[in-house]
Amino acid sequence: MIRAYTGTAVRRSEAPLLAAGRGGELMQRAAYGLYAAAAASLTARRGRIYGSSVTVLAGSGNNGGDALYAAARLARRGAAATAVLTSAAAHPEALAAFRAQGGKTLALTESNAAAVSGAALAADAVLDGVLGTGGSGGLRGPARILAEALNTARLQGKAPLVVACDLPSGVDADSGRVAGTCLQADLTVTFGAVKTGLLAGPGAAAAGEIRCIDIGLGPHLGTPDAYRLQAEDLAGLLPVPTPADQKYSRGVLGVAAGSETYPGAALMAAGAALATGVGMLRYLGPATVARLINLAHPEAVCSSDAVADIHVQAWVAGPGAGKDEDQRRRARDAMASGLPAVIDADAIGVVAPGLHPAVILTPHAGELTALLRSLGEDADRAEIEADPIRYARLAAARTGATVLLKGWATLAAAPTGELYSQAEATPWLATAGSGDTLSGILGALLATDRTPDSERGPGHYARLAAAAAHLHGRAGTLAAADGPVQPSLLEPRIRAIVANLTKQSHRKFK
Ligand SMILES: NC(=O)C1=CN([C@@H]2O[C@H](COP(=O)(O)OP(=O)(O)OC[C@H]3O[C@@H](n4cnc5c(N)ncnc54)[C@H](O)[C@@H]3O)[C@@H](O)[C@H]2O)[C@@H](O)CC1
Numbered sequence: 017m018i019r020a021y022t023g024t025a026v027r028r029s030e031a032p033l034l035a036a037g038r039g040g041e042l043m044q045r046a047a048y049g050l051y052a053a054a055a056a057s058l059t060a061r062r063g064r065i066y067g068s069s070v071t072v073l074a075g076s077g078n079n080g081g082d083a084l085y086a087a088a089r090l091a092r093r094g095a096a097a098t099a100v101l102t103s104a105a106a107h108p109e110a111l112a113a114f115r116a117q118g119g120k121t122l123a124l125t126e127s128n129a130a131a132v133s134g135a136a137l138a139a140d141a142v143l144d145g146v147l148g149t150g151g152s153g154g155l156r157g158p159a160r161i162l163a164e165a166l167n168t169a170r171l172q173g174k175a176p177l178v179v180a181c182d183l184p185s186g187v188d189a190d191s192g193r194v195a196g197t198c199l200q201a202d203l204t205v206t207f208g209a210v211k212t213g214l215l216a217g218p219g220a221a222a223a224g225e226i227r228c229i230d231i232g233l234g235p236h237l238g239t240p241d242a243y244r245l246q247a248e249d250l251a252g253l254l255p256v257p258t259p260a261d262q263k264y265s266r267g268v269l270g271v272a273a274g275s276e277t278y279p280g281a282a283l284m285a286a287g288a289a290l291a292t293g294v295g296m297l298r299y300l301g302p303a304t305v306a307r308l309i310n311l312a313h314p315e316a317v318c319s320s321d322a323v324a325d326i327h328v329q330a331w332v333a334g335p336g337a338g339k340d341e342d343q344r345r346r347a348r349d350a351m352a353s354g355l356p357a358v359i360d361a362d363a364i365g366v367v368a369p370g371l372h373p374a375v376i377l378t379p380h381a382g383e384l385t386a387l388l389r390s391l392g393e394d395a396d397r398a399e400i401e402a403d404p405i406r407y408a409r410l411a412a413a414r415t416g417a418t419v420l421l422k423g424w425a426t427l428a429a430a431p432t433g434e435l436y437s438q439a440e441a442t443p444w445l446a447t448a449g450s451g452d453t454l455s456g457i458l459g460a461l462l463a464t465d466r467t468p469d470s471e472r473g474p475g476h477y478a479r480l481a482a483a484a485a486h487l488h489g490r491a492g493t494l495a496a497a498d499g500p501v502q503p504s505l506l507e508p509r510i511r512a513i514v515a516n517l518t519k520q521s522h523r524k525f526k
């Protein structure tokens with residue numbers, strides 16, 4: 017599990033070490049970690065460090081200091097290193113160390129920004145040390161011109177390797193907000209702890225691969241601000257039947273999805289739930305959709321009953337419900353049932369406050385905007401996309417439900433503030449039907465959840481939602497290897513990942 021902290025919390029935890037005169041030691045650890053990661057990436061790209069060209073962008077603070085020390089080490093291994101000083105001041109000792117290894121320096125100005133950008137684009141690697149946790153607001157002035165040139169080249173596939181020092185310059189380390197421009201990276205080498213701003217919003221999209229260097233802050237860090245589940249965290253959350261199980265004890269999922277207008281959503285939600293593994297799936301909806309469900313998934317038990325008429329462990333309601341009043345009523349009843357429930361798509365429109373954390377709302381940014389407005393909050397979509405953590409937490413607190421906010425990094429927020437961010441998905445998953453499969457996966461995890469009550473902390477349902485996002489993202493990424501992703505074809509991938517994560521052993525017969 018990745019534990020993330022705000023930039024503010026990391027700075028607070030560094031304070032006692034700085035007061036004890038250990039700032040230089042921390043900086044050397046950070047710089048060495050940055051150097052080693054940059055050296056490995058550079059070697060992977062061009063075979064060796066010797067003879068490569070490296071541009072280091074150095075701001076006035078310690079972030080620039082880290083980057084200059086790291087570049088000095090690359091210069092010592094034979095890289096031709098140039099420091100672009102983005103401010104009138106630079107970390108004096110680090111600059112001296114860089115020059116001592118033969119590094120050249122030049123001051124960035126408005127008038128030379130275009131020429132310097134051209135030179136930076138021609139380098140093999142750029143180390144971004146303009147701003148770190150001490151930065152406020154996006155990049156400004158000539159640093160902004162340089163960043164925009166590099167970002168544009170990236171879109172054209174012509175950018176050098178960009179390695180961000182601690183965080184991409186211009187990203188807010190607490191939230192992932194970018195006010196204006198930040199420099200997009202291939203790799204972010206972050207120090208002491210992963211910053212929350214690398215896991216959400218524009219910051220997550222800018223960070224590329226994230227590597228964390230331990231600089232010895234451990235005991236000072238306190239409670240994390242956010243988490244990211246790794247594959248090894250999922251095993252205990254996935255349904256594995258025991259020999260003592262029967263279909264009911266494994267977990268029954270009720271799916272009230274689809275309508276005459278949108279039958280496909282019900283097929284995809286049901287298929288994904290079955291692929292994740294449930295004891296039984298009970299479908300409630302129009303007879304025409306039920307017939308399609310039974311043709312695609314003969315094991316599903318279908319009816320047009322009301323929610324109160326059937327016995328299940330969890331619900332999925334909303335995908336493809338459209339304007340179907342019966343399905344909307346089932347969604348309201350599922351929310352009121354006291355059982356865990358995934359409330360997706362059209363059903364999010366019938367949400368009212370007073371829910372409990374086992375109700376998981378799964379909006380995208382547009383649906384979250386409408387939900388928050390219906391609750392009297394002043395929200396617009398662009399603002400939610402700029403600062404998704406804030407709004408996911410706000411919606412959870414206002415409704416009492418857990419909120420799974422879908423996006424490039426998908427966030428799961430508990431009403432008490434616990435937060436998970438998952439980024440396994442491929443952009444190919446941004447396609448109609450994707451949310452329906454995610455609902456089905458999450459519904460299956462809720463229906464088969466065996467976590468003892470004593471171990472269900474306040475963030476339990478956010479964790480399950482994050483596990484579903486992880487599974488869904490990985491299934492999509494696997495499928496994308498064969499071309500554009502069709503959510504209706506994800507089922508074999510989901511099944512394969514569940515098998516792999518639970519290390520299912522199959523009896524062999526002779
Ligand atoms: N404090 C510590 O113990 C350690 C800090 N480390 C590094 O130090 C960084 C934090 O260093 P600092 O506190 O010096 O801060 P930064 O290096 O992040 O930069 C802050 C400086 O930039 C200026 N600035 C702020 N926003 C700006 C903007 N939008 N445009 C232009 N200039 C702007 C500020 O006036 C300030 O001088 C971390 O990110 C990390 O890289 C590491 O060396 C590890 C140890």
Ligand SMILES: [K+]
Pocket residue numbers: 079144145146147148180181182183184185
């Ligand atoms: K940086």
